[in-house]
Each structure stands twice: as C-alpha cells, then as structure tokens.
Amino acid sequence: MTWTVMAVVAALLIGHVLPQVSRWRDFTWFERWLDIVRRAGSGETPWHQYGGVFLCVGLPAVVLALLVGWLEGVFAFLVALAAMLYTWGPRDLDLDVNAIIAAEGLDAKERAAGALYEEGQTVSLEGPVAVAAVFENALTRWFAVLFWFLLLGPGGALAYRLLYLLVHHKHDMTLPEGLRSAAAKTLNAAHCPPAHLMTLAMALAANFDKVVQVWRAWYAEGGPRLDYAFLAAAANASVASELADEAADAEDGPSSAPALLELRDAMSLAWRMLLLWLAVLAVFVLAGLVN
Template sequence: MSAALIAVVFALLLGHVFPSLPLLRRYDWFIGWLHWLGRQSGSDWPNKVGLLLAVGLPLLAVGAIQFFIDDVFYGLPAFVFALLALLYTWGPRDLDLDVENIIEARTPEARREAAQSLFHTGGEPVCEGPALVEAVFRCALWRWFGVLFWFLVAGAVGAIGYRLVSLSAQGEARRSLPAGQRGVARTALAVLDWPVAQLMTFAMALAADFDRVVSAWRDWHAAGGLRLDVGFLGAAARASVASELAEEDAYAVDGPAQASALLELRDAMSLVWRILLLWLGVLALLVLAGWAT
C-alpha cells in the first residue's frame, strides 16, 4: 500500500513537471490489435469472447510481468513497472489544461471548441454551467479516479485493464469493435465505474456541503436512476457547486454576483482536486495504520 501511495504521488508530480507527458500516452497499438483481432475472428466470435480476448490477452502479459518481478531486487523493478503503468494510463489528456483552455477562451466559438475535450463521447459540447460541471466530473472519473482506484486494487493490471476497457467503451478504440462488443464494453465500464463514482460522491460530501450532496444522491436514486448508471455523480456535483457559488455570492463585498458557467467550471475543477487530495489523505492514513500495527 505504501508503494502504491508513493507511485501515485510520483505520477502526479511527474505529470506537472513534464507537461508533454500526455503526448506519450498513445494507444495506437491497442487499436491495431483490435483491427487484427477483428480480421482474424470475423463475425464468428461471440461478443463477450471477442472483448475478453481484446482486453484479456494484453492484461495477461502485464500480469505475467507484474508477477515475475514482484520479489526481484527488493521490489524496486515492480515499483518502477507500476509507476510506468500509472503514468501511462493517467489521463490521457491533462484535465487541468483542458479546463484552463475553456476558461481562457476569448470567444464563444473558441470556448465551444475547447470544451470539446470534455465531451469525449462525441456530440456538440454544451457550454452551460451544469453541463460543464457534469462533464468535468465525468472526465475526472474516466481520467483520474477510475485508474487510481483499480491501480490500488490490482496494481498495473488494474490501471491498464481499466484504461483498455474505457477506451473500448467510449474512446477511439470503440470504433474498431463490432457493434455487439461495444455494448459489452459499455456494460463492463459501467461495472468498473460504479464503485469509483460512489466513493467520489462520498468524498465530495466530506469535502463540500454534506447535506446537499447526500440529498442530491438520494433524490437521483429516488427518481428511478438505472442501477449501474453513475448519473448520481453529476447530480451531486451540480448541487455541490451551486451551493458553493451561493455561499460566495452571500459573502461578496459588493453584494450577490451573477454566477457564470466559467465560475461553475472553476469551482468544479477545484472540487475535483479536493476529492483527489482527500483520497490521498485516506490512503496515507491506511499506510500509517499499517505501519503502526
């Protein structure tokens, strides 16, 4: 657990020290692998078997490496391998930079173009406050917290497995899959995302307005939300950001200010960082508790 915490901190620091790092996070090899597998299997492979081969075989290779170097040279090669896996799967785009580009855009057209990076599933970006807040948290789940959670659970295998499944469900690799396998990939991603979104929502309640977040979470489920849908995360984020902006207006020197979409976007990004720091703080406490026992 301590090695995992150190790897996460190193990954965050290296990501800020080397801003060109996202350029190395390319998955052309995975897309090529999907194309090759599709040519070999044709339409005869069942959807679940096809996706299992597409994601499972690369994970088998990663797991074999992770297993054989686990006890080599005091675990240092295993630590380096896990760190490289986390660096590779984090993102792949820089969420901070994407949000900053939207805020600094001078024209509505430039803002919509910059906002496209937050709407990775396609479609026209919506530059309204609630939509941008939800998009930031959806991207945080896909780029940061999903990778982090499964890395803590299963090391390099967990991080790379989550990234490959997420690419198959909603990324560029999705277009390389048959239609039936896309549906299986979306279901697999929903299963992987559900516990992460729940933990993000709980951390949000601790880092922001607890009552607002819990109320939004409860109302979303009471309205009949689907079992594996993570829409409660966006609902809780919108309620939390709205509450924080209302408090800012209440304490403004010149009286209440009109909240804009960019203010909501700024507060959403700030809240994402607070949640990440809370996760790291809990992880650090678990490490200290392990050492104490």
Template sequence: MSITLVAVIAALLLGHFAKPLAALRHHDGFVAWLGVLGAEGGSLRRAALWFGLGLPLVLLAALQWWLSGWAYGLPSLLLGIAAVFYAWGPRDLDLDVEAVIEADGAEARREAAKPLFPQRDDAVIEGGPLVEAVFRCALWRWFGPLFWFFVLGPVGAVGYRLVSLSAQGAAQQRLPEAQRGTATLLLGVLDWPVAQLMTLTLALAADFDAVIGAWRRWHADGVRLGLGHLEAAARVSVAVELAEEEAYAADGPAQAPALLELRDAMSLVWRVLVIWMGVLALFVVAGFVG
C-alpha cells in the same frame, strides 16, 4: 513507504511537471490493435473486445506477478509508476478546464471544451453540463485508474484505461457493432464503485447534506448503473459553493455564469483527489496497504 503510494505520487508528479513525457501516454497502439481484431473477415472478429483486452492484461498480470518480491520491490515500483502514468489522462484535466476559461469568444470556448465531452461530437457551454463533464472526465482520467490500481495494482490501472478506451471514441468505432454495447456496459460496471466513492468524498469536501440528498434522490428507485448520482451531487455542490461565494461578495452576480461553475467544479475535483491521497496515506501508516 508503500509501493502503492510512492507509485501514485511519482506518476502524478511526472504527468504534471514532465510535460514532454505525456507523448508516451498516447493510446494509438491499442486503437490500432482493436482495429486489426475487429476488421471485416478477421478470424477473431467475434471476440475482438475480449481478445483485445485479454491478451495485454494477461501479459501484464504475468509480469506483475513475476516482478513481485524482487530487489526490495524496486521493479514492482517502477512497473506501478509506468502503469499509473500510462493510464492517467491522457490529457491533463486541469489544463483542459483552464483552456475553456481563457478562450476568447464563444466559438473558441466551444472548441476548447470538446475534450471534456468525449462521448459526443459537440460541447455544451452551459454551467450544468460543464460541471457534469468535469466530474465525468475526472472519473475517466483520474479516479478510475487510481481506484483500480489500489485494488489490483498495475493490471487494474491499465485494465481500466483499456476498457475506457474500448467504450469511447475511435477505439469503440473499431469494434464490431454488437460488441460496442458490451464495452459500454463493462465500463459502467468498473465506474460504479468509483463513482460511489467520489460522491462520498464529495460529501466530505463540500456540503454533506446536499450531496447525500442528491445521492438519495437518484437511488430512490433502487441501485442502478450510471453516473447520474455523481453528476447530480456535483451540480448541487457547485451551486452551494457559488451561493456561499456570493453571500460574502459585496457585488456578487445574481446568477453564476457558466465559467464560474466550471472553475468551482475543477476546484472540487482537486479537493476530492487530495482527500483520496490523504486516506491512502493513512492506510499506509496503519499498515493496510502494501
């Protein structure tokens, strides 16, 4: 079986069932590295972003090339597993969603939802924003690393994770202010093809006409960066799912609560992931993925 598929499956299983290993996915070292490069008066401050990303990725690319073809691909397989495992998360999205659903009280629920909103200081406990947050986090935590691993191998998965870190949270704050916008733009460029594929897959996993309609409305003014089309498609898909559930429920609620929308959003994300893995398996069988 393809090294790519085996590496992805192994990394997913390790992340889901070997919980103690999740401690190895912390990215404090990279945050500290950007802090050193972006410190006031540093000789590399003006190129902190590019040097911070470039050096580790060049070294990883060299290692990836050097290991290729050795020992029937076993070293490359182990490197791929390590890269996907490092780039995945670092938090488990399904556990974060479950924590919000099971939280007792509004304040506890708001606190539990904070990890779903890494780009802002507070959480919004409303159906639409929660649905959008689940799909954004799914892209940043799962589908971004997977897509770029499929395209570029280990350097693609790790590279996406480092760019994502540079554009958000503590790592972004360590960069000079002039470079923060560059990091955000770079992440947007890397996210664009992933979000398009996620939207297409969501159309297959949910209501095709509703998703494509949302995609067309977003792009009515031309192609542009951003996750608005994915967020719109997610919201309309969850609305359709809940409408179908209420149609079959004898005493279904007239209007779905936010937590029901959150639950269905997570269910749709799982469906999208299953389709991605199924398509990859078909590519492997057809011989298109090595």
C-alpha cells in the same frame, strides 16, 4: 510509503508538471491487437461477446500483472509508475479547464471546451453541462484509473484504460456490434464503484447534506443499479451551494461569468476530492492495509 502510493503520487506530479508526457500515451499497438481479435471473431452468444472483451482488454492487463508480480523492488515500482503515467489522463484536466477560463471570446472558449467532450458530443459552456463534463472527465482521467490501480494493481489500471478506448475511441476497423455492446456495459459497471466513492468524497469535501440528498433521491427513484447519473447531479448541487455561499459573502458581486465560476469551483472540488482520496490512501498505508 509503499511503492503503490509512491507510484500514484509520482504519476500525479509528473503528469501535472510535465503535461507533454501525454505524447507518450500511444495506443496504436492496441489497434493492431483489436484487429487480431476481430479477425478471430467474437461469436454471437453473450459469453463470446464478453469473452471478446476479455481478449481485447483483459489479456494485455494479465500480461502486465504477471510482469509486475515477477519483478521485485525498484523494478516493480518503475513498471507501476509507467503504468500509471500511461493510463492517467490522457491530458491534464486542470490545464484543460484553465485553458477554457483563460480563452478570450466565446468561440475560443468553446474550442477549448472541446477537450472535455467526446467526439460527436455537443460542446456546451452552460453551467450544469460544463460541471457534469468536468466530473465525467475527473472520473475517466483520474478516479477510475486510481481505483482500479489500487484494487488490481497496474494491470487493473491498464484494463480500465483499454476498456475506455474500446468503447470511446474511433477505431480504424469495424468491430462486431455484440462486442461493442458488451464493452459499453462492462465500462459502465467499471465506472460505478469509483463514482460512488467520488460522491462520498464529495460529501466530505463539500456540502454533505446536499450531496446525500441527491444521492438518496437517486436510490429512491430506482434502487441500486449500474448507473452513475447521481455523480453529475451531486456535483451540480455542490457547486451551486458553494457559489451561493460565495455570493452571500461577496460585497461586489461575482467577478466572472456564472459558467466560468462554476467551472472554477468544479475543478477546485475535484482537486479536493482527489487529495481526500490520497489522504485516505496514506492512512491505509500507515495501517498496513495497502502494500
């Protein structure tokens, strides 16, 4: 395997086996960089707004990309691995979901479920909402990072993570509204390609007919657009279909609460999708399409 696949697999294994690596993901330098860009001013025109996004997010990513391009062999691999470890997560999704299932009592489960929601969002253990939260986190923690890493290299992974932090992180300074709006639109656009590929993997790893039906209905409503609401809808349809099949096969009925069963199946489906991505990536490597 090439260094690209090796870095991806190594980052995945290290992040899962050593969850404490999340403590290394310190982005305080990004706050200082944002303050420098804010002081420079982002202007009022759309060009200046998106230009500000590029300064905040793109410039550090370009520096990293140039560094990787300058290095060779094992040094390039180590930088790529560090970039994947740094931008992956920030926590292990599997461990967060297992913590919810293992927690005793509704209050403890809701506290554990807070790891799946952004600050200010209502924490809910309701089945469809929890499933949507699992796949939103799978997108932002795993698949979007992996997609932009494979497409643009370590600089792409760093650009995505910084863009996500620019939109969702609570910053110490007040950023211009135009800059925040442009960053939110850019992040939404950055999520669309990996979300579509996730849905394709979901169709192959779960109920193909259900997923394609939801996907087709979303396109029929408004045509192609910069939105990925279909991902949560397809995930809920897939999980509901799997639970229905399990209930039909079970003799004693479900052994857990429905919401916990949906969380378990959602996490299992996300893992199968990730493994399918890695399998396709390995085929591309063997075919010489990825280096």
